[in-house]
Amino acid sequence: MSICADHGRRLGLIVNPVAGLGGRVGLKGSDGAAIQQQALRLGAVPQSLHRAAQVLERLKPIKDELMLYTYPAEMGEEAAKRCGLDHTVIGSIVAGQTTAADTARAAREMQRLGVDLLLFAGGDGTARDIIDAIDDTLLVLGIPTGVKMQSAVFAVSPISAGDLTLASLQGRIRREREAEVMDIDEDALRQGIVTAKLYGYLRVPHEDRLVQGAKTPSSGRDKAAMETIALQIIDHMEDEPLYIVGPGTTTRAILSKLGLDKTLIGVDVVWKDKLLASDVNEAQLLNLLEGRTSRIIVTPIGGQGYLFGRGNQQISPKIIKQVGKANIIVVATPEKMDALRGRPFLVDTGDPETDRWLSGYTRVVCGYGEYSIYKISYAGEN
Amino acid sequence: MQSITEKRYTDGRPNLRRFHQAKWDEPIIFELSNPGERGILPPPIEDGIRDAVGDVASALPDMLRRKTPLDLPEMAQPQVVRHYMRLSQENLGLDLNIDIGQGTCTMKYSPKINEQLARTPQITELHPLQPEETVQGILEIMYKFEQILKEISGLDRFSLQLGAGSAAIYAAASIIRAYHAARGDTGQRDEIITTIFSHPSDAACAKTAGFNVITLYPDDDGYPDLNALKEAVSERTAGLMTANPEDTGIFNPRIAEFVDVVHKAGGLCFYDQANANGVLGITRARKAGFDLCHFNLHKTFSTPHGCGGPGAGALGVIEALSPFLPTPVVAYAGNRYYLDHNRPQSIGKVRAFYGVAGNVLRAYAWVMSLGAEGLMEVSKTAVLNNNYLLKKMLEIPGVSAPYAKGKWRIEQVRYSWEKLCKETGVHSEEIGLRAADFGVHYWTSHHPFIVPEPCTLEPTESFSKADLDEYVEILKHVAHEAYTDSDRVKTAPHNSTVHRTDQAPFDDPSQWAITWRAYLKKTERGKKG
Numbered sequence A: 001m002s003i004c005a006d007h008g009r010r011l012g013l014i015v016n017p018v019a020g021l022g023g024r025v026g027l028k029g030s031d032g033a034a035i036q037q038q039a040l041r042l043g044a045v046p047q048s049l050h051r052a053a054q055v056l057e058r059l060k061p062i063k064d065e066l067m068l069y070t071y072p073a074e075m076g077e078e079a080a081k082r083c084g085l086d087h088t089v090i091g092s093i094v095a096g097q098t099t100a101a102d103t104a105r106a107a108r109e110m111q112r113l114g115v116d117l118l119l120f121a122g123g124d125g126t127a128r129d130i131i132d133a134i135d136d137t138l139l140v141l142g143i144p145t146g147v148k149m150q151s152a153v154f155a156v157s158p159i160s161a162g163d164l165t166l167a168s169l170q171g172r173i174r175r176e177r178e179a180e181v182m183d184i185d186e187d188a189l190r191q192g193i194v195t196a197k198l199y200g201y202l203r204v205p206h207e208d209r210l211v212q213g214a215k216t217p218s219s220g221r222d223k224a225a226m227e228t229i230a231l232q233i234i235d236h237m238e239d240e241p242l243y244i245v246g247p248g249t250t251t252r253a254i255l256s257k258l259g260l261d262k263t264l265i266g267v268d269v270v271w272k273d274k275l276l277a278s279d280v281n282e283a284q285l286l287n288l289l290e291g292r293t294s295r296i297i298v299t300p301i302g303g304q305g306y307l308f309g310r311g312n313q314q315i316s317p318k319i320i321k322q323v324g325k326a327n328i329i330v331v332a333t334p335e336k337m338d339a340l341r342g343r344p345f346l347v348d349t350g351d352p353e354t355d356r357w358l359s360g361y362t363r364v365v366c367g368y369g370e371y372s373i374y375k376i377s378y379a380g381e382n
Numbered sequence B: 001m002q003s004i005t006e007k008r009y010t011d012g013r014p015n016l017r018r019f020h021q022a023k024w025d026e027p028i029i030f031e032l033s034n035p036g037e038r039g040i041l042p043p044p045i046e047d048g049i050r051d052a053v054g055d056v057a058s059a060l061p062d063m064l065r066r067k068t069p070l071d072l073p074e075m076a077q078p079q080v081v082r083h084y085m086r087l088s089q090e091n092l093g094l095d096l097n098i099d100i101g102q103g104t105c106t107m108k109y110s111p112k113i114n115e116q117l118a119r120t121p122q123i124t125e126l127h128p129l130q131p132e133e134t135v136q137g138i139l140e141i142m143y144k145f146e147q148i149l150k151e152i153s154g155l156d157r158f159s160l161q162l163g164a165g166s167a168a169i170y171a172a173a174s175i176i177r178a179y180h181a182a183r184g185d186t187g188q189r190d191e192i193i194t195t196i197f198s199h200p201s202d203a204a205c206a207k208t209a210g211f212n213v214i215t216l217y218p219d220d221d222g223y224p225d226l227n228a229l230k231e232a233v234s235e236r237t238a239g240l241m242t243a244n245p246e247d248t249g250i251f252n253p254r255i256a257e258f259v260d261v262v263h264k265a266g267g268l269c270f271y272d273q274a275n276a277n278g279v280l281g282i283t284r285a286r287k288a289g290f291d292l293c294h295f296n297l298h299k300t301f302s303t304p305h306g307c308g309g310p311g312a313g314a315l316g317v318i319e320a321l322s323p324f325l326p327t328p329v330v331a332y333a334g335n336r337y338y339l340d341h342n343r344p345q346s347i348g349k350v351r352a353f354y355g356v357a358g359n360v361l362r363a364y365a366w367v368m369s370l371g372a373e374g375l376m377e378v379s380k381t382a383v384l385n386n387n388y389l390l391k392k393m394l395e396i397p398g399v400s401a402p403y404a405k406g407k408w409r410i411e412q413v414r415y416s417w418e419k420l421c422k423e424t425g426v427h428s429e430e431i432g433l434r435a436a437d438f439g440v441h442y443w444t445s446h447h448p449f450i451v452p453e454p455c456t457l458e459p460t461e462s463f464s465k466a467d468l469d470e471y472v473e474i475l476k477h478v479a480h481e482a483y484t485d486s487d488r489v490k491t492a493p494h495n496s497t498v499h500r501t502d503q504a505p506f507d508d509p510s511q512w513a514i515t516w517r518a519y520l521k522k523t524e525r526g527k528k529g
């Protein structure tokens, strides 16, 4: 099978050799050299080389056309060698002592090379390092390797990462989606506290498996749904209340329709179709709410279903209570709902009582005049 | 001499059939056009006639005459026959394969004798505008068929006007609206509730009829969620539109409670029985309290599906809703059948005239050849077939049947190849394509896209145990290949006319056309022409 000239075939590969070290030995993550050393002492075996090689195996059908760029030794070179794929090694590292800085440097060099797709083997931390280095300038795809993979940038398995990469390089998939990168504080996690921020978004190839069989030649089903959700919300916006708008691409679509700029990973406040405040924190929100009626517009985090407590902690239990349960407007595209595979929405506001109070059923706006009734659970309920 | 029968089995299991589809590389019929060539040459008008009436064509008013000739392919009859015979060989239709992979479509054998009946001149020469007294026969059949549907459903009145299931569902939604409007409840009741695994037509038709739609997701056990329903109903509820069993083959055991909750909220309940194949003679819409229901004649009642001719839907209602049925309805005056047009509260026409006559005849013939007991036998066999298949399917590594785990299903099952896909990288679609190498197929199911790597199998009563064994054997073989030689599956089909289509261009309207005219418009050729 040959690649058409107009399709990308320049692939970058960055392997985070220590990703996933902590998992098997129960350390809830592998951030930081001390933890990595501890993991190795506990007998952890690096996962990432093997997983990256599994992905590269799937690319053999195009090995003659493929231009693979990677970093030295355990950061990719070894995986390429293991599969017998021609590759170009760039950069330099101190083998055995790589850090986040190496990942960042590698990403910047891939950006300069202008690879068509950047594969990285790692976890949430690696995804974060890539955003920090190059933002969303490259199309990327995560090979699931890490311990924490709360982010939506990972393929479901190395095999599917391989197939997605192949299809993307062959130009069989041309669509992209913006996928959430989550940031969980590992130190807190080890003490049993989950504090997660929505760190940003990366662009990943989007295979709409769902239109397979081509019954529906749909282009951008999700985008279209966001548009209709935005129209539904705007057509029914009231004059009086403040609208507290949570992070996300679905909520961004609403503000875009109003001609307003949305803070993608932050909370904005809209009043009478105008942006009253951007990227607010809890204190600012409390101030703004003084003596006013209000609504909250939120969308669950893709793949996980967190409504409150992940990525939108600014909307604190205090604020949620003040606004009132009946005034929470949940928006989600059918695609996002379906991706939850029947798992309920989750709340983890930090206040068990608020969580319990929020749980039950909620109405979800899924399109224009289209709703779902969906379950909300709180952490530890089941 | 060698036994030819033995060769077909190994250890009592059927050997895989070797199959190769014909390949003709046949052009599109418009490309075959040869200017001046004709299939039929009407004889010139005889002199005597010309002398008597003059130029026949000039008898047509000017406004009815074409200014430019029709742009049709110009071809002789043998060329046309050859063209379509070739295309028919590049096909894998119901009459060629064990067609159980088209779940939700209720593929069953359409008896050829009913086909012959429907093609007699008494039917094919009928015109819907003929005076009633000259079409008493078909009106009688329609009337009698309605009585049969009343018996099956327990409802009081039926319209046979609808040209498909979705048309019937749309009519049902329109009746729900008309009913509330007649009670002065219009703007207020604007919500229809459905379940995610009801057929997508239920939500789509409600929406098309102007309602907002609320979808319920399954509860923890995989059944329609009664608590979610209680959460959904309000003074805005116009009605419930739901299938049962749903497209997963799961029967909602609390269906009567569902209906009750909606009735108490002031809504009406519509039962999508497009596919009633598992419940004939076993449950009645009336029994669960439904106010409306519909049947697809092209599913349960054996008439051919869309590609074999038009579909047909039948919509039934309780007495209180009968004034709203589409107009006209077929009625009986004691000595003659007639079309009742005088129905002031009717939602009007959903389709021209009074029904798809040929299909009503086929369906009537099918029911009459089976009798009441035969109909029940149909359902029992379909359910038995399905659960036999379920058991056999679950023995294949990598397959599961999500929701309502461990429970039997009614007439179909939505399976998932998720495990196999995770382990081998082979997708459900690719398994279906590889199956085509052995002369069968499946498609990967429609909305909602919740079950990962899905495939919906529906073995109706038409298929024998040997058929089901052969089908399972094929899927088992393909699954085994996925684990041992996945490339073979991923590059399938190998024995079909068209091996793979590139689906990427579907996203780009400039790269596809569904008619010749659109093709001409979208290509250079069209621009120059």
Ligand SMILES: Cc1ncc(COP(=O)(O)O)c(C=O)c1O
Binding pocket: B104, B105, B164, B165, B166, B167, B199, B201, B202, B243, B272, B273, B274, B275, B296, B311
């Ligand atoms: C349960 C159900 N309802 C409705 C329909 C729609 O019927 P039709 O295709 O005739 O419009 C179908 C057909 O796929 C169905 O299976």
